Structure formats: structure tokens, C-alpha cells
Amino acid sequence: MFEPRYYRNLGLEEIARKVSEGERLTIDDGEKLFACPEVTAVGALAHLARTRLHGKSAYYVVNRHINYSNICVNGCRFCAFSRKKGDPLSFELSEEQILEKAGAGGRALTEIHVVGGCHPDLPLSFFENIIGRIREVQPHAFIKAFTAVEVAHFAKKEGVSVGEVLARLKSAGVRMLPGGGAEVFSDRVRKLLCPEKLDAAGWLDVVRQAHETGIRSNATMLYGHIETPRERVEHMAALRELQDGTGGFVCFIPLAFQPSNTPLGPMAPTTGVDDLKTIAVSRLMLDNIAHIKAYWVMLTVKLAQTALYFGADDFDGTVVEEKIGHMAGARSQQGMTRGEIERIIREGGFEPVERDSLFRPVSGNAARQG
Numbered sequence: 001m002f003e004p005r006y007y008r009n010l011g012l013e014e015i016a017r018k019v020s021e022g023e024r025l026t027i028d029d030g031e032k033l034f035a036c037p038e039v040t041a042v043g044a045l046a047h048l049a050r051t052r053l054h055g056k057s058a059y060y061v062v063n064r065h066i067n068y069s070n071i072c073v074n075g076c077r078f079c080a081f082s083r084k085k086g087d088p089l090s091f092e093l094s095e096e097q098i099l100e101k102a103g104a105g106g107r108a109l110t111e112i113h114v115v116g117g118c119h120p121d122l123p124l125s126f127f128e129n130i131i132g133r134i135r136e137v138q139p140h141a142f143i144k145a146f147t148a149v150e151v152a153h154f155a156k157k158e159g160v161s162v163g164e165v166l167a168r169l170k171s172a173g174v175r176m177l178p179g180g181g182a183e184v185f186s187d188r189v190r191k192l193l194c195p196e197k198l199d200a201a202g203w204l205d206v207v208r209q210a211h212e213t214g215i216r217s218n219a220t221m222l223y224g225h226i227e228t229p230r231e232r233v234e235h236m237a238a239l240r241e242l243q244d245g246t247g248g249f250v251c252f253i254p255l256a257f258q259p260s261n262t263p264l265g266p267m268a269p270t271t272g273v274d275d276l277k278t279i280a281v282s283r284l285m286l287d288n289i290a291h292i293k294a295y296w297v298m299l300t301v302k303l304a305q306t307a308l309y310f311g312a313d314d315f316d317g318t319v320v321e322e323k324i325g326h327m328a329g330a331r332s333q334q335g336m337t338r339g340e341i342e343r344i345i346r347e348g349g350f351e352p353v354e355r356d357s358l359f360r361p362v363s364g365n366a367a368r369q370g
């Protein structure tokens with residue numbers, strides 16, 4: 001399939017061979033892919049890997065995001081979302097407001113995604129109650145809630161183990177962790193950008209325990225700030241290693257850093273080529289994670305559509321209202337309809353597949369019991 005001379009000239013002949021034969025890539029291979037000046041060469045390899053797994057299918061979900069509060073005890077320097085208590089731009093939704101959003105005007109949702117800051121006061125019982133009430137409003141929706149960072153925060157605040165928090169959230173109705181808070185696992189970067197936050201080993205440990213408890217998860221990577229290409233690849237390799245042990249990751253979500261309004265100050269945003277290359281390298285490195293998301297909220301709809309040719313197979317979903325990326329300057333719209341997403345996918349040359357959180361196909365307007 002590949003012209004060997006073309007890949008030889010780029011110094012990628014051996015990597016192209018490994019991809020053709022389904023062999024695992026090393027961290028050095030990933031770094032070489034990032035260094036390749038021709039994004040289409042990397043993209044073609046990723047497209048081969050993506051097509052092998054998913055053919056022409058491109059997935060999306062009818063979902064809604066609910067950000068319950070942006071009040072956070074941490075002060076990550078890449079975060080434009082969080083505020084301290086009392087700040088005029090802080091917010092905290094009441095139980096009624098959360099339920100109104102979950103109710104979605106009487107429409108059935110397939111997935112509800114709930115995350116917020118590490119709130120200094122809200123007890124774990126508040127979240128158990130909220131999840132239970134959301135289930136009453138949307139009995140068939142799959143509830144994907146709380147990052148590993150929030151889970152560790154609940155445990156610390158309550159003085160209980162992470163295992164107990166996970167067990168209580170599971171019994172309240174949490175079926176999956178959305179995978180945020182991973183940022184970049186590099187200790188160097190975390191020390192500079194988010195020293196108060198759960199460290200990399202802690203994030204991986206919470207997620208490992210979640211998988212062992214039967215709570216699946218996604219995994220994110222925030223890129224495009226001060227990390228090096230190698231640190232991105234090392235992040236992917238750490239996830240790949242955990243996945244070899246647990247098999248609990250469903251989807252990997254590269255998140256382009258949005259520099260506006262963050263304490264990091266003026267920085268150039270990522271370029272389209274960097275976004276596409278990062279998605280492509282993710283597909284190639286993460287041979288044991290089935291899905292790679294082109295998160296249109298951060299990428300823009302047009303680039304997310306293009307990313308379907310660079311290794312991505314998931315478009316995320318209808319979202320409805322998103323605060324985390326938009327407070328950091330994301331210029332995409334707030335939500336998309338099922339029809340809009342299907343049109344974008346079809347015009348890209350792919351077949352839209354409406355899915356649930358575990359990527360099982362669902363059909364029509366009715367959300368299905370997971």
C-alpha cells in the first residue's frame with residue numbers, strides 16, 4: 001500500500017512497515033512521526049490503522065455536557081474555567097438547575113457528561129444525590145461523570161479511600177469517567193503548570209482502580225502548551241501500558257490547548273497541522289485503544305471533519321452547552337444537532353453511526369438502556 005521509497009526518503013520506512021504489519025510502535029517511533037515534515041505521510045499511516053479498525057464508520061453520540069461548578073481549589077495555569085469561591089465569574093448550579101439541564105426539554109439523551117472544578121465544600125453525598133436524580137430524569141442515559149482529579153479530591157475531602165468513592169459513585173449510577181485531568185503526564189510540565197493537581201501516577205492509579213471496579217473511562221491529553229513532542233508520546237505510552245493491564249479505556253481524546261484567558265498568558269494556539277499530526281500519532285501509538293476522538297468543540301467542526309482522514313473515528317456529540325473550552329476562547333458553536341453532525345460526517349465521505357458511550361450503535365431518536 002505504501003510507496004517504500006517515499007517513506008524511506010522521510011526516514012519512516014521501518015515505521016511504515018510496522019504499521020502495515022500491525023506491529024507496535026516505540027516511543028522513538030512516535031517522536032519520529034512528530035518530527036516528520038509531511039503531515040499527509042503520517043496521516044496516511046494513521047488512516048490505514050483507523051480504516052482497519054472502523055472501515056468507513058464515524059461515530060457520534062446524542063449527549064449533553066453539564067458543568068456543575070467552576071469553583072476549584074486548584075489553580076492550574078492552563079485553565080480558563082476555574083474560579084475561586086466569591087469571584088464574580090464563579091458559578092455553582094443548584095440541584096434544580098442541574099436537573100433542568102439533564103432534562104433537556106423532555107428529549108431523551110444517550111449520554112450525560114458531568115464534570116466541574118474541585119469544589120472546596122460540596123460533599124460526596126451531594127454528587128451521589130445528583131447522579132441519582134439525573135437517573136430519574138433520564139432513566140436510559142449513560143452517566144459519564146467526574147475526572148480522576150475530582151474523584152481523588154472527593155476522597156481527600158471525605159477522608160475515605162479512592163476505592164470507596166468509586167464504589168459509591170458507581171452505586172449512585174456513574175458508569176464511566178470522562179477521562180479529563182490527565183493533561184500531560186510529564187512531571188516536569190506538571191510541576192510548572194499544575195503543581196497542586198493530582199500527579200500523573202495518582203491519575204493513572206485512580207483510573208486503574210475505576211477500571212477494576214467496572215467503571216470504564218476515556219483518557220485525554222492536553223497538548224500545545226509547553227510540552228515536548230516526546231512528552232506527548234510518553235503520555236500515550238503510559239496510557240497504552242495501563243490499557244494492556246485493564247482494557248478499560250474506550251476512547252482517547254487529544255485536546256488542543258486554548259490559550260485565551262488562561263494564567264499562562266499570550267501564547268500562539270496550536271496549528272491545524274499540529275492538531276492533525278497529534279491525532280494521527282495517537283492513532284498509531286495507541287494500538288490497544290479502539291477509538292480516537294476529534295473533539296469538534298476544541299478543533300472546530302471543519303478540522304474535526306478533516307481529522308477523520310488522520311486517524312480519528314469519533315466526532316463526539318451534540319454537547320449542547322460547553323463551558324471549559326469556550327471560557328478559554330474556543331470559537332466553535334456551543335452545540336450541534338444530530339442532523340448537522342450526520343451531514344458533516346457524510347460529506348466527509350464516512351458513514352455516521354450514532355453510538356452510546358461504549359460505542360455500541362443506537363438507532364433513531366430513542367436513547368437505549370446501556
Ligand code: SF4
Binds near residue numbers: 073075116
Ligand atoms: S484544570 Fe481542573 S483542577 Fe485545574 S484549575 Fe481548572 S478546574 Fe481546577
